[in-house]
Amino acid sequence: MGLTYTVKKSKAGRLGYRMTGIVFLLLGLAGVVLVWKVPSMKFLVIAVALIAAFYGIYLIRASLRQQAYDITYEFTDEHICLKLHNGEKLLPYDEIKGVQWIEPSPDLDYVMIQIRIEKQQFVLHFTNKRSYAEKIFLYLQERIPQDKG
Secondary structure, eight states, X not given: OOEEEEEOOOHHHHHHHHHHHHHXXXXXXXXXXXHHHOOTTHHHHHHHHHHHHHHHHHHHHHHHSGGXXXXXXXXXXXXXEEEETTEEEEEEGGGOOEEEEEOSOTTSSEEEEEEEEXXXXXXXXXXXXXXXXXXXXXXXXXXXXXXXX
């Protein structure tokens, strides 16, 4: 028995992150240039400019990570196959550190399943598909060793 689920991500969201990151990076660079023109308050301008530049870099990197793109999860008996925008990745069940059921509000028909692997986490969002989410969650619970936490 194999289950499949695709988490869709917005291309506009990725582009928004990148554009906002570029704006912050440019503001940071402009702040450094401004220090040469206005020598007073040099420390404050450089501090704000560096913070803006680093935040811009953070946003650009966030828009390029694996979880920013569509991911198709195929749950098999041996592993989870992630079909990413740049290839496939296999996650054996014994490498998974934990699976968590997240229900933000009992009034909404929206649940999430969080899969943790070392420093990475993958979140599957289910809107109006609670029964399918429960099916996947139970499927994972049967295959993941429970002593990992």
